[in-house]
Amino acid sequence: MTVGDIVSATPVSEEGPLNVGPEGAKKIEGRSPWRLAFERLRRDKAALISMIVIVLIVVVAIIAPVFKHLTGHPPNQQYFDTGLTPDGLPRGPTGTFVLGTDDLGRDILVRLAYGARISLLVGVVATFLTVAIGTLVGLAAGYFGKIVDTVLARLIDVMLSIPFLLFAISLASVFQTGLKIVIIVLAIFGWSSVARIVRGQVLSIREREYVEAARSMGAGSWRIMLIDILPNVIAPIIVYTTLLIPVSIVGEATLSFLGVGVQPPTADWGQMIADAQTSNAVEHAWWFLVFPSVALLITTLAFNIFGDGVRDAFDPRSDRVFR
Amino acid sequence: MVRFLIRRVLLGIFVLWVVSMAVFYLFFGLNKSGPNAVASRICGKQCTTQQINAVKTRLHLNAPLPKQYWYFLFGYPGKDDPNGLPRNHGILHGDLGYSYVNQQSVNTTIKQSFPITLSLAVGSAVLWLAMGLASGILSAIRPRSLLDRTFTFLALFFYSMPTFVLGVLLLLLLFYQLTVHGVSWFPAGGYVNLTDNPAEWARHMLLPWFTLAAVTSAAYTRLTRGSMLDVLGEDYIRTARAKGLTERRVVFRHGLRAALTPIVTQFGIDLGTLLGGAIITEQVFNLPGLGFQAVRAITSNDLPIIIGVVVIATTAIVLANLVIDILYAVLDPRVRLH
Numbered sequence: 001m002t003v004g005d006i007v008s009a010t011p012v013s014e015e016g017p018l019n020v021g022p023e024g025a026k027k028i029e030g031r032s033p034w035r036l037a038f039e040r041l042r043r044d045k046a047a048l049i050s051m052i053v054i055v056l057i058v059v060v061a062i063i064a065p066v067f068k069h070l071t072g073h074p075p076n077q078q079y080f081d082t083g084l085t086p087d088g089l090p091r092g093p094t095g096t097f098v099l100g101t102d103d104l105g106r107d108i109l110v111r112l113a114y115g116a117r118i119s120l121l122v123g124v125v126a127t128f129l130t131v132a133i134g135t136l137v138g139l140a141a142g143y144f145g146k147i148v149d150t151v152l153a154r155l156i157d158v159m160l161s162i163p164f165l166l167f168a169i170s171l172a173s174v175f176q177t178g179l180k181i182v183i184i185v186l187a188i189f190g191w192s193s194v195a196r197i198v199r200g201q202v203l204s205i206r207e208r209e210y211v212e213a214a215r216s217m218g219a220g221s222w223r224i225m226l227i228d229i230l231p232n233v234i235a236p237i238i239v240y241t242t243l244l245i246p247v248s249i250v251g252e253a254t255l256s257f258l259g260v261g262v263q264p265p266t267a268d269w270g271q272m273i274a275d276a277q278t279s280n281a282v283e284h285a286w287w288f289l290v291f292p293s294v295a296l297l298i299t300t301l302a303f304n305i306f307g308d309g310v311r312d313a314f315d316p317r318s319d320r321v322f323r
Numbered sequence: 324m325v326r327f328l329i330r331r332v333l334l335g336i337f338v339l340w341v342v343s344m345a346v347f348y349l350f351f352g353l354n355k356s357g358p359n360a361v362a363s364r365i366c367g368k369q370c371t372t373q374q375i376n377a378v379k380t381r382l383h384l385n386a387p388l389p390k391q392y393w394y395f396l397f398g399y400p401g402k403d404d405p406n407g408l409p410r411n412h413g414i415l416h417g418d419l420g421y422s423y424v425n426q427q428s429v430n431t432t433i434k435q436s437f438p439i440t441l442s443l444a445v446g447s448a449v450l451w452l453a454m455g456l457a458s459g460i461l462s463a464i465r466p467r468s469l470l471d472r473t474f475t476f477l478a479l480f481f482y483s484m485p486t487f488v489l490g491v492l493l494l495l496l497l498f499y500q501l502t503v504h505g506v507s508w509f510p511a512g513g514y515v516n517l518t519d520n521p522a523e524w525a526r527h528m529l530l531p532w533f534t535l536a537a538v539t540s541a542a543y544t545r546l547t548r549g550s551m552l553d554v555l556g557e558d559y560i561r562t563a564r565a566k567g568l569t570e571r572r573v574v575f576r577h578g579l580r581a582a583l584t585p586i587v588t589q590f591g592i593d594l595g596t597l598l599g600g601a602i603i604t605e606q607v608f609n610l611p612g613l614g615f616q617a618v619r620a621i622t623s624n625d626l627p628i629i630i631g632v633v634v635i636a637t638t639a640i641v642l643a644n645l646v647i648d649i650l651y652a653v654l655d656p657r658v659r660l661h
Contacts, residue, residue, distance in 0.1 A: 157334065158337075158338050158342070163633065166602065166614070169621050174349055246483060250485045254485060254603060257603075258603070260621070273488065277494075283499035286499075293488045297488060304483045
């Protein structure tokens with residue numbers, strides 16, 4: 001029996017030397033916080049299941065062209081003869097159109113698969129951009145202090161008091177609508193909360209002895225920030241990143257739903273839901289509203305459960321919201 | 324306390340100033356192709372050169388940008404043109420200008436839309452506070468129980484639910500499907516004035532209230548539960564129990580009061596944001612509130628409306644933040660403002 005087995009058999013909160021039996025005590029070896037966090041995450045069933053769901057969604061997004069080939073339906077192809085009933089209504093789920101068609105006779109399954117690409121792309125890219133800007137600003141504000149901090153902290157305050165969605169749609173409408181502007185808009189209005197968290201962490205770490213030691217050895221500001229401070233604030237950043245991905249995905253879908261995001265005919269979940277809602281056919285054809293909605297919901301739910309798991313793994317004292 | 328208030332008010336004014344500059348610059352300055360492009364954007368696609376020139380003269384688009392911003396704040400120079408649009412007297416004179424599309428005063432539009440947004444925000448705020456606080460407290464006094472797990476899952480479920488998805492699904496289920504089967508309990512959307520017909524008003528607001536409350540209360544369940552669990556572990560709670568207080572008194576008087584601080588913060592931010600327009604809910608349920616007007620203005624390039632709503636929305640957020648800070652001191656005697 002290894003230490004890992006013993007530890008994995010005990011609840012998280014009771015983890016510690018007391019639970020390690022006499023034969024285990026000899027084998028105790030130092031484990032990095034990373035390894036501890038990873039082991040905790042591995043034991044979290046809900047997080048594992050949500051991770052499998054996320055992997056499945058990613059796979060669907062990657063193999064979207066396979067759906068196209070298998071069904072023979074390109075995502076934007078309109079099948080007015082086979083895809084619509086003689087009355088011009090969408091067709092329900094059948095053998096040819098597995099999840100049915102929309103009001104233009106397009107294959108919903110194929111469009112969902114292609115829509116997953118956009119959701120995931122925006123979710124990941126916008127989140128990383130947001131976190132990168134927020135981390136840099138937070139590091140600079142917390143480390144330099146004084147006037148830099150005052151200016152940046154005020155900027156964060158201002159950004160947090162801006163009516164986000166209103167500004168986002170204004171911005172998206174002034175510029176050419178599209179994927180790039182959606183990502184930029186999400187990053188512009190997202191970085192301030194990351195910066196606030198990072199700044200708070202840096203403020204306390206800045207005073208530690210090892211930072212002083214690095215400074216006395218002649219290390220430059222950026223070196224201290226990136227080599228000495230950043231690794232010590234990385235855990236909250238990672239937690240925030242995982243929880244930010246579903247926020248970005250919903251943000252993109254919302255902008256597209258409001259008509260200032262991804263433009264038709266590109267297959268996009270928010271766009272598909274907006275199409276269905278504005279169409280008169282929806283009262284006879286629930287599927288073309290329900291399937292994209294469910295796809296979006298499953299995706300955000302999976303990311304949120306996984307994010308909660310990551311947070312618990314890095315901070316076992318934190319209250320487990322979902323198990 | 325007074326010094327603190329003055330500082331916060333100054334900060335609020337600063338935020339409003341920055342935001343007004345940002346909006347102004349976004350629409351009047353960012354367009355690199357110069358005043359012609361701005362004027363034709365305002366005027367629409369089918370404008371003649373003459374009309375575009377008229378717009379340029381009226382809005383002084385050829386003036387340097389800082390001067391234009393000055394006009395925007397303090398009013399445009401000259402006299403009212405009896406045939407054309409009335410002259411904007413400037414934001415600082417309380418005049419938000421006139422719509423480019425229907426020539427109506429923006430002040431009037433906002434006065435008409437605000438009650439709708441207010442009905443939506445206040446009604447759903449009552450609902451989400453009740454749902455969020457109740458489920459959070461019940462979860463916290465019996466952690467790990469079946470009830471706690473149920474609430475926790477529901478909270479995460481609705482937390483992950485995008486507002487517009489819940490809205491359209493509710494409409495599909497409770498409007499379309501019911502109507503197809505001959506039951507018309509819920510309307511498709513739209514607004515009825517409270518003063519005209521209170522019952523119809525409530526019937527029209529029910530689904531929007533629930534939609535907004537369900538997605539918002541999820542955060543409150545999580546927040547209340549976490550905060551209550553923290554507080555219930557404190558020494559003074561043990562003291563309260565030890566001196567023989569009833570559990571109800573311990574939980575509500577001693578526990579909840581201290582646990583409320585983060586909830587009050589969140590509530591202020593949420594309510595402040597919503598009072599500037601519950602954009603998505605208004606859009607889904609066709610409620611012509613502030614957010615609905617803003618979206619319509621954005622798609623039709625009606626700048627004065629957009630700017631008006633942005634200014635109102637930012638003011639709401641700034642005021643909400645101010646109120647939160649004051650409430651802090653009232654709720655938690657440990658907090659001293661300075």
